[in-house]
Amino acid sequence: MCKLWVIFTAVILLSACGNGEQTAEPAPPTEEAASQSNTKVIALNGRSYRLAFPASGFDNNKMYKLLLAFHGSGQSAQNMQSMTQFEAYSDDYLVVYPSSKEVEWDDGCGCNIAHRLGANDAEFIVNIIARMHQEYNLIAGENYAVGFSQGGLFSQNMLCKHSELFKGVASVAASMSRQLAASCQISQPTHYLMVHGELDSVLPYEGLTHDNFGLISSPAAMALIAEENQIQTPSVQSEVAANIMAITYSNEQQITNQLLTIKGGRHQWSHTNLATSKEVLRFFNHHSKYNFEQGSSLYQVGESHYHVRTLGESNNNADIVLLSGANKYFHSDSAWSALVHKQLAKLGRVHVIDRLGNAWSSNSEDPSLTRFATDLPDILEKLAVKTVVFVAYSNSNLATLMYQHTPNPNVETKAMVWIDPDILLPHSIELYQSGAVASLRAYREEYIEHIAAGNWNEKTAQRIENERTEIAGLIPQAYENQMDWVYYDLVTQQRLDIAKQVTRIKEMMNYHDDLEVAKSLVNSLNVPITVIDSDFERLDIAKAEGEEQAALIRWQVQGSEWSRMIASNTEGEYIPLENASHQVLFEYPDKVSMAVSVILKKNK
Template identity: 45%
Template sequence: MTKINTQLVKTLLSLAVCSLMACNSNINDKPENLDKIAEQVAGFDKYKHSIGDREYYLVKPNNYNANKAYKLLLAFHGSKGTASEMRNMAKFEQYDDNYLIVYPQSKVEEWNEGCDCNKPNRLGIDDLDFVNQIIDDVKLNYHILDDEIYSTGFSQGALFTQNLLCNSSEKFKAVASVAAPMSVQLSEVCNISEPTDYLLIHGTKDNVLPYKGQKHSNWGLISSPDATSLIAQLNQINTEPSVNNLTDNLVLTEYKNETHRTQLLTAQNAGHSWFVNNLDTSKYILKFFQQSSNIKLPKNSFMIKTPSGFNHVRAMGLNNDGPAIVLISGFNKNFHSDSAWYALLQPLLAENYRVYSIDRAGNAWGDYNDQASYRYFVDDLHTVLKSLNEDEISLVSFASSNITAQLFQDKYASDIKINNMVWIDPDILLPHSIALYKGYPVDWYEEFIIDILPYVEEDYFTERSTEKVAAETLEIKDMIAEDLQDKMDWDFYHTITSQRLTITGQKIRATEIANYPTDLDTVSNIALNLDIPITVIDSDFEQADINNADQEDKANLIKWQQEGSQWSKDIAEQTGGQYIELTNSKHLVPFENPEVIKQAIAHLLAQ
């Protein structure tokens, strides 16, 4: 990276100003804002990256985390413009901290926009390959979410984004163009290999790149409405467009099918500008991209790169002092297991503590991994906590995630201080209970997982999974106490549970069930660290199964319940924690009794 001498910049700027003003004054007689301009120019240089003789500028969010996974947005300047000017105009990084923003610099005055008619074309400048190199270079040095790359441009840069759409659509999730229709030449050869969401924003009084197009022997333009209609067809959208007046002077024309959108936002009487009719263009584009995204991360959520790929993390109460509270989740009766189970507890705890809920591989927005399991999560959990700079925690596990908790303390207690643990309805790690956990349907998934996964991919289980999630939601609504209703984050809950219904979510569920017996075998061979206080919260959810069981199964279930209660009491006593028994209660304790969990944590931290 080349450093710019700020004083040299000031000198060159002064000379340039003097030349433009035909002045003969001393070089120190300069405009009052020259220092500020020089600092801005020199400051932007810190973002510069080089690929051969080409340059691009990468701007990170203020809270950049080297282990966090980001979306990537490339923003292209107009004719005779610069990357710095594009950044100063768009300022995307000020709107969303989930993106890395790249502002590329053209090699000559313009981009090779695909018309085969301008200077970069005559010089043989391959800007399409330059973009490929940028993406590869960024991916080499940063964690970029797969299938979450976007591009936008202004004016001639907008024409170039259309060239990207026509020749590299498979690389982009969505593309947006501002203040440009489409060249006749590109419109005649455009071929979108993969349907890609597209947005065009254009003013009807643009006299540089006219909204209605222009006839020219070398460089004609089709109109923006015609360009939008053509791109919609190439995006395999065959429906009639809808037209809506967003404001008195902003009209949205949208072509849409079940999977993709092509939009034209017409700014009535607006000229050749990034900002049209009081529209916050950058914000509008990012909103469009968010609607196209496969990863619609809710507030407080982000993805962290781990050995398994990417893991979802939700962070709340970050201004609170003291050790962090870490929430990990286990199975409910339908074997659903993710941070949705903490949609009430986490906001409640965040009133007093710094709280993270962390999902295993493949859950929420994580990538599918055929090793996904409680034991595989151990290394991921360590990576996440180190990336968050958390080296002292209280670990809260719900249901069978106490498998991860025990394996984690065995492997990493010397690196990350575990002050205490709260186990909520943990798996009972005794032979009789383990045998029950390994029974149907777990043994069926373990034996037939190779055969099951193709059916999952063909949506065979989606309807059944949808019904189960809907039933769970109704059950949870009835559990939550009236005075805690306002604490429940239903938006977060629904966003996470909707991921259970994706193909990846269903595959992960099946895979984790199949890997569960090995999890149980692994943890049963690990000695418990008695130096870490463990409080066990023990509901009597088993009673419902006992009441509904036939005589043969009833005896096994009663033994499971009884040995589980005794085992839990023993663990709490041996480690110096509490044993908290809940009667007439359900398994989803984080919804029905979150205050009990909060009190248990407070008790442990007070010791």
């Protein structure tokens, strides 16, 4: 082994033992204390890795992303965990801290102990990933890796050799070996983050000339990786903080490669103005398909997964389950809960569930309210719901009817709140099944092909903009500061995904049959139904003429009578709203909260 590599290893060993350059991030009181409650050591083919669960707790029903964190030369998996503490900063990852077989990783230089002794570290990591996906509920395509120091060199090696396994990779305090730079081939474009201090004397930022272990500079490494990632556009430089400069490469395929240069930074994990663990997670989350806000999770049901956002604490009475329904554009996702969810969370634990094809729920070849009602018992089981009050907006009342016909036997339904529900009378059903729904069904394959080609992208974007403007004008002044626009925008942007547009259209086509299933179930209702009934129909009536206007007037009149009858027959409440829009959840959040509050008080 060359003298230079021996010196390098010695420096890393000093760092691992507490050298001041190692980390600016505080470590927990003891390594043992950090690992006992949420970490276990797992053996694999004569080697081992540490598996850390979220500090907030592990949910066996929830789906997680996978993060692998590689320690430096002379360090251990336990050192890396104590230094980075990724599991303390996110509830969305299972974090694996692997142990190298030798004192260092086989990082692709072909020049060190691990290479000479045949450590096969890359194969070890591939096997860990496969085993984790076999044993845990992990999200496909959401694997990430990060390494510190020589572990950073190894993360680059994994990027070059197995990019198909990772959505994102990061390296900290590491440039790139000349040997790996000469051989690196990235088969699948991958997001990449590099964090490096300009004054690093262990793995120098400006590179190192040596016959056995040479390094190229970090800017050169970033340019090389960006080229391998098929990013042809020039880099953009920006100042992140007074001591941090960013060089960012990105392309139309939205692949981002970024170098964060720390002025005055040395060979350490975190720096002034940069908490590296949080920054790495921020970078990965930003480029994840599942960039979740607080409370969001995925739950597996059969071959599909459902997005659920849960806020609030148990009231020891009943959970509140909020179901979104369609507006005039048939957008039907949890964006509609962006104001009322936090209001209802003051009353208890509230889950908003996105049907297949909405928000971050998976797509489906045959989506429908009927399919959702079939999966709902399993979803409630995974959410550990024992008693429930359903709040159903628009046509999602159909799903509650179907669910109540074949409910989860372990879940008691206390009551339901229907907000502008579908009216299950012959005249109303005929209206729902005509128009756009009938047209879509008549030309099913033609519409699917047309939308799959991206022809609705511009229309969808315009509708998102129109809806946002409309909603902003409806929110009462007293609630403006409580509107969760961040979550709203994250959800509505998911509508631009072409596969989700296709799924939504398929659900519209199947809406005809959903109505046929639900219309016969009204008479079997056995729980109190509170109906909040706006007069939004008046807006369509004002624009219509002749027979069309007469049909709409009949729909409105019969709808109000039917809603009042449903509330009366089930011993619920009927709450009419005058001069209201269909966006009741935004315009009258107080009415929704009050209706649920009354139900909870009655059922104490």
